[in-house]
Amino acid sequence: MRNLIWMVLACMAPWAMAQSYFGPGETKAVQGSGAKFADALLNMSADQLQCSLHQNRLPADATPSFLAAQKASIQYPKGDKFMGDWQKGGAIFNNLQKANCFSCHFGSPANLGGDVGPSLEKYGLQRGQSEAVQRYTYEVIYNAWSYFPCTVMYRFGVQGLLTPEEIADVVAYLLNPASDFNTKPALGGKR
Amino acid sequence: MRKVVLIPMILAFVGAFFALTQQDQPLDPFEEAMKQREQYLKTFGILPGDLFASQGEELFHTKRGPAGKSLEECDFGLGPGQLEGAYPYLPRYFADDGKVEDLETRIVSCMQRIQGFKPQEINRDDVVALTTFVASKSSKAKMQVVPKHPAELAMYNLGKQLWYTRAGPRDMSCAVCHDDHAGKRVRLSPVMSPQQGLGSEWPAYRFEEDRMYTFENRIQFCYASVGIPAPAFYSEPQIALTTYILAEATKAGHSFQELPFFTR
Numbered sequence: 001m002r003n004l005i006w007m008v009l010a011c012m013a014p015w016a017m018a019q020s021y022f023g024p025g026e027t028k029a030v031q032g033s034g035a036k037f038a039d040a041l042l043n044m045s046a047d048q049l050q051c052s053l054h055q056n057r058l059p060a061d062a063t064p065s066f067l068a069a070q071k072a073s074i075q076y077p078k079g080d081k082f083m084g085d086w087q088k089g090g091a092i093f094n095n096l097q098k099a100n101c102f103s104c105h106f107g108s109p110a111n112l113g114g115d116v117g118p119s120l121e122k123y124g125l126q127r128g129q130s131e132a133v134q135r136y137t138y139e140v141i142y143n144a145w146s147y148f149p150c151t152v153m154y155r156f157g158v159q160g161l162l163t164p165e166e167i168a169d170v171v172a173y174l175l176n177p178a179s180d181f182n183t184k185p186a187l188g189g190k191r
Numbered sequence: 192m193r194k195v196v197l198i199p200m201i202l203a204f205v206g207a208f209f210a211l212t213q214q215d216q217p218l219d220p221f222e223e224a225m226k227q228r229e230q231y232l233k234t235f236g237i238l239p240g241d242l243f244a245s246q247g248e249e250l251f252h253t254k255r256g257p258a259g260k261s262l263e264e265c266d267f268g269l270g271p272g273q274l275e276g277a278y279p280y281l282p283r284y285f286a287d288d289g290k291v292e293d294l295e296t297r298i299v300s301c302m303q304r305i306q307g308f309k310p311q312e313i314n315r316d317d318v319v320a321l322t323t324f325v326a327s328k329s330s331k332a333k334m335q336v337v338p339k340h341p342a343e344l345a346m347y348n349l350g351k352q353l354w355y356t357r358a359g360p361r362d363m364s365c366a367v368c369h370d371d372h373a374g375k376r377v378r379l380s381p382v383m384s385p386q387q388g389l390g391s392e393w394p395a396y397r398f399e400e401d402r403m404y405t406f407e408n409r410i411q412f413c414y415a416s417v418g419i420p421a422p423a424f425y426s427e428p429q430i431a432l433t434t435y436i437l438a439e440a441t442k443a444g445h446s447f448q449e450l451p452f453f454t455r
Contacts, residue, residue, distance in 0.1 A: 021356075026349050029427035036420035037428070040358045048357040055355050056367055103378050112379065116372045150357070152367045159360045 021049060051150035058149045070146035074139055074157065077164040082134035082171050089173030090180055092166055099162060099170060104153070109184035117153060124175040124182045137174060141167045220379050220455050227398050228453040240323060240396040240451030243403045247324025250317055256306030265301035267294070267325065278329035279447065282434045284340040291346045293433045295322050295407050296425045315424070322405050323394045323451050330450040334391070336437040343434065346427070350435025353428055363417035365432070385439030395452035403451070406433050 022030060022042065031038045044052060050066060051058070058066055077084070093101045094110045106113035107120035127133045140147055142157030142164070156162040162170070173179050231238055251262045266287070267277035282293040288300055298321045302308045338347040354365045368377070373384035383389040393406040404412070407429045411421035422428040 022352060025345070026352060029349055029431065030353075033422035033426040033428045034420065037414070037422045040419045041353070041356055044356065044358055048362055051357045051362070051367075052355050052364065056357075056364075056371060114376045114378050114380075116368070116375045116377055116382065145362075150367070152363075152371065154361045159362070161360065 021052060047145065054150070056150040063149060066149050067146060070143050070149070070158075071139075074142045074146060075164055076138070077168045082131075082138045082168055083129070083175060084165060084168035084172050086169070086172040086176040086179035086181070088166075089169035089171070092162065092170050093173050093181075099154075099156065101170070106188070107181065107186045109180050109187055112188040113186070120174060120181075121186045122182055124177055124179065127175070129175050129177070134171060134175060137171045138167055141170055220381070224398070224453060224455050227455075231453070238396065238451075238453055239398075240394070240403065240453060241327075243320050243323040243394075243396070244327040244451055245324075247320035247322070247327075250321055251324055256302065256308045256312075258305065258307035260305050260307075262298070262301055262305065262321070264305050265297070267297060274325055274328040276329055276332055278326045278450075279332045279335040282336065282343070282346065282430050282437075284342045289342075291340075291342050291430055291434065293406065293430045294325060295405055296430060298322060298325070299425050318424075319394070319403050319405055319408075323403055326394050326447075326450045329447060331446055331448065333444075333446045334437055334441040336434060336441045338434060338438055346431045346434045347438055349427065350431035350433070353432055354435055359417065359419040361418045363419065365413070385436045386443045388440055388443070388445040390433070390436045390440055391445055392448045392452040392454055394450065395448075395454045397454055399455045 021044070027042060030041050047066065047069065050062065054062070076082075090110070092099045094108055096103070101120075102108040102111040102113045104114045104116035105118070105120045106115060107123065113119075123137075136147075140153075141162070143155045144151050144153035145155055145158075154161055157164065157167055173181050176182065228238065254261050263272045265271065266285070267274065268280050268283050268285070269275075269277050278294055281297065282291050284291050285297070285300075288304070290296075290300070292300060295318055298318055299310075299313055302313055302318075303310065338344045357364045357367065368382050369384050369389060372382050373387055375382050390406065393404060393409050395404055396402070397404050402408075407424050410429055410432055411424075414421045
């Protein structure tokens with residue numbers, strides 16, 4: 001019985017915290033902007049709420065548990081095959097409607113990149129293809145918050161924006177030495 | 192009325208015109224917009240934004256609505272009909288309806304109170320044209336949004352809360368781009384913080400979209416482009432974010448651009 005009470009309380013925690021981020025008057029104001037807008041803003045997940053409350057700068061004492069929870073959310077592709085089809089990965093990387101990686105990262109031979117994120121120019125040639133590099137690259141794309149708490153990069157796997165297999169395709173696009181990403185010059189020349 | 196007919200005529204040329212002037216080498220977006228602007232002036236002798244402003248001017252002075260009145264009685268904060276320099280003080284608190292309103296919301300509330308329109312009778316295109324006209328009377332003016340009234344302070348605080356809210360399937364907030372990566376580029380577009388003068392260019396004609404964008408249009412576009420359903424026009428979150436952004440830009444001493452602005 002006691003366990004049940006704790007479970008119910010634990011389930012209510014994100015709701016209770018979301019209520020405290022927006023006060024009652026603010027909640028009402030947000031609801032006045034339409035049901036769909038209110039639904040997105042008033043139902044932050046527990047981790048989104050932490051980033052909102054701390055304005056994207058998690059305090060040191062909150063960081064280890066945050067990172068551990070993010071790491072635990074990662075699901076891996078079948079047989080831990082981190083590198084898939086680089087050509088499919090390129091189509092995902094360079095599609096504005098899909099992963100849209102180039103909007104923030106420089107290095108694509110197909111699209112001029114932005115500089116919100118670090119340059120990925122010749123990523124596979126710089127880092128090699130060790131199992132550790134493959135796993136790291138996969139994990140950052142699946143859940144960037146497992147390494148960089150509250151960063152702007154989308155959590156592609158966690159949020160269901162890409163499947164584990166699609167993420168493995170993008171890993172291959174970045175790492176495979178035969179990939180256009182590593183054989184062709186980045187569009188826009190060296191920055 | 193002649194000007195109103197001119198708008199669709201001129202806009203009909205825009206598509207072909209835009210295609211003809213595209214470059215192989217991507218230009219800096221600001222330089223590109225300035226180039227397009229010069230082309231417009233050379234070809235048509237007028238900018239699209241100015242056509243919207245003159246449409247708004249006509250609407251402003253025309254007796255309309257169930258009450259058959261013009262908007263000349265509408266007080267934008269400096270007294271009825273005082274338009275010069277009114278926009279930079281908005282959003283602000285208005286005692287006559289007890290609300291904090293941005294320019295667009297103020298126009299809508301005047302259309303209801305003075306002209307007798309019902310909310311569902313108010314045409315968005317009219318509001319955009321009227322907003323463009325009133326804002327054009329404050330071209331290049333210094334921003335003056337300094338929340339003082341308790342309702343203005345509450346609006347500023349709500350805007351600040353919204354600014355930092357991480358939400359939606361892409362975990363986005365305004366701050367995670369516009370503060371944390373200010374000065375960087377998303378593709379070719381520069382990311383600006385309020386402290387760098389974010390918000391100084393609206394209302395603007397966006398030639399890529401071939402549309403007039405007000406501040407509220409821009410906020411809707413922002414949310415929609417990060418996968419969060421856009422907040423409704425004239426709602427408090429719109430006014431709150433506008434208050435927060437313009438108050439921060441005011442603190443940093445920014446002025447508006449030439450209004451209506453011309454941008455990509």
